Amino acid sequence: MEGILIFGLLVGLIVGGMWVQFAVASAGLTYLWAIKGFAGWKALGIVSWGSANSFTLAAIPLFILMAEILLGSGLSSRLYNGVSPFVRRLPGGLLHTNIAGSGIFAAISGGSAPTAAAMSTVALPELSSRGYNIRLVSGSLAAGGTLGILIPPSITMIIYSTFTETSIAQLFSAGMLPGILLAAFYMGLIMIRCTLNPSLVPVDKSKLTFKELYTASLDVLPFLMLIFIVLGSIYGGIATPTEAGAVGVLGAMLVAGIYKRLNVALLRNALTRTIKMSGNILFIVFTSMIFAYATALSGAGETLVNYLQEADVSRFAFLVIVMVIFAILGCFMEGLGMIAIIVPVIFPALMALDINLIWFGVFVVILVELGQLTPPLGVILFVVASSSKKVKVEDVVMGTLPFFIVIVAFLFLLMAFPEIALYLPSLTTG
């Protein structure tokens, strides 16, 4: 079982401190060599082209650039100034804006990485300088980012539907309620943690006047303008979710211009920072696709799934085993690769066990989210960590852990009450 050795190599290299991208590429190349000898490397050219040449990945640099412009122009700190008086009495304070902001952003963007990247770019520097616990901030951002593929539009759901021919419209409406509920649970977790340990957030006991609240709400205005522009472009039928990234960049420039914060130095700086951050993220997606190619070629996923089909288990046991498989693969694979490897193989079993495909789509999307949060290869963990020099991957991992547990609990809730996902789609189909 060379798969296990390769997995060991990958973990060893990452934990040993190698650049994650090159650790993944090393493991991928070794895997190919183990399966097919050096002839296996012949595919690297066409696989590289197939992995990197992607329209939808353009959303990542575009949304990061939008966020960098907001950050550089100071509009984002203004936003936090504006919001903070309103949430100061809530345990957790501005941390809730990470969740709410991610939820709003999820309705704009089709992916988790753009959501997490844009939110972290804006929120991490701001909240850490205000004295919020860095781990809790990172955890809430990583968890919030995963709302990106649950709340529609969602590229992950679209990919799922191409393997299962399920209705995208129903998948989208099925993701809505779980997305909102999960966001509420995240907020609940933040409140509980901050009530138990008030030192996690800065204390502000000053009293506010009505006038202060009024000026504060004016500070929220530029951000509302931007949301209006970007959401409006999608819901008004002007732009697709990927294109909305470019609308967002122009919108951020426009808003920064209105507030007289736009200049060449700011743009140049934003471009440079965006290139480094998105290059980092895109490159990890790229190398993990090479790894996914090797895994698919090896048939390891199928072997794993075949065990489970032969086991002839109950529906509940089947779902738990699916969770375990996603958890195992999720440690070292990127989300879309996991769907491609697992879903086509278990598709017949789903039919046999009479599992609702729309419900299972939501289930899988949440499992993909989990995969993006598990070390050693958790794209979202790296995305959050890359947004600020003050935070290490290790901090993000520790900060995400409690949220991770919430998500796992939510999966069981979804199994117990499938209506959470199926209620809204049932309204449209009658």
Added chain:
Amino acid sequence: MHSEQPLQGAAPAAPFFNLLGKSVGVVTSLILSALVLLVSLEVFLRAVFGYSLGFVEEVTGYLVVALTLFGAAMAVRANSLFQVQVVFEAFPPSVKRLLGTLFALIAIAICVVLAWKTFDLVGSSFSRGKFAPTVLRTPLWIPQTLLPLGFVVIGVFLVEHLLILLRVKEGDR
């Protein structure tokens, strides 16, 4: 992202690396700006005139290739590629240097393999006369050349990284 020290001073080749770094930075900034403009133009033309350029999906894909590799090269140079350092930092300095050198060498080897294999792809597309079946009919070897080029640039900055690492080692003695 953590041990972010600007990489400079791989003398005597430093001017070369600096010039290359600056050029890649400028070109990549232009590519990102072009991406924004291209996609916004498509949105604008479609919304206002119901007109589609017909090549935005295609060209955007090429720009993403460039942003992936040149962006990664810039991240290498800024020493900000993702790393888990908690174990690494616990090692004694000699082990750190040895591991660092080993990691850099492996990474360079990977870039060489990828540059070589993607260059083969360019050759295959060229000799097959393959083009994109779109309005532009782009001969695909042209955008595909971005791949070997990108891996070479990443590799060069990894070499710079290695040189600095080795120089620090000598300086310590």
Added chain:
Amino acid sequence: TSWTGYTYSSVSTTAAVKGMTRISERVASETDGDLDIKIHLGKTLQIKSSDITQAVGDGIVDFAADYFFSGNVPIARVLNLPMLIENDQEWQKAYAAMLPMLEESFAQQDVVLLGGYRYPQQVFFTTFPIDELSDIEGHKIRVTSPEQGKFVETFGGLPITLSGSEVPTALERGVIDGVLTASAGGAKKWHEFLPNNYRFAVNYGNSMIIANIDSFEDLDKDEQATLRDIVADEGDKISAEFIEDEKKQMAFQQSKGMKITMVADGDAQKARDLLRPYWSEWAKENGPQYEQALSLVLKAIGK
């Protein structure tokens, strides 16, 4: 011998994938396990659909179903010209006439053309009411080739290119107003956004079943013949299943409230007249080989 097989299609239950799986099973049993083809589904290997011909030619994949071959074998696009081939009989004749040329072009890519299958005709699915072609005027229709774009333009529609993954959201929000696809194709996924279907056939799409030339020649003569026979047989079956599925999906989509309109009187003639000059224009633009291919097809179908 163990081969890597690939298909652009991602859905294990679709006629095309079931057919490829049958090919693999039959080949294994009829060669007593000497030739073992492992079929990988679309998107499971990180090879773009439009790179399949090249992947087969380069020997990365040994055996494949290939729909997006026009970047490597552009001459085959003659068969997909709008309004050129209008029914099954014409298709059979045109394909037979083109076959030597197609085999030659694939051979130049180091690929053996073993057979193929055909999709049902691509028709209009729209968010706006449509009773005749002129109704597309001013509406944004997503097209998948420059040739389809030409057709839409001819009737005053606005051809839009858009990544497949963005089509559902684009339809839902009105970024586009319609698509050209088959009931058993894209409409299977998108029908909820598409209340209207106009059964005007713009063009057919087809897939080639191909193998790497070296891998193929490494087989002994009997195995080669067996493989060819099985592919020919199963290719026909896939085409037939698609026609069945098209009817089934049409009925299903109608039961879900889609309004299906048959072709209006005179539309076909009008389209034929308007598009005819375009065929020769297109061929001329692409070179003498294309003009030759077009005249072959025209002669075969008597147009």
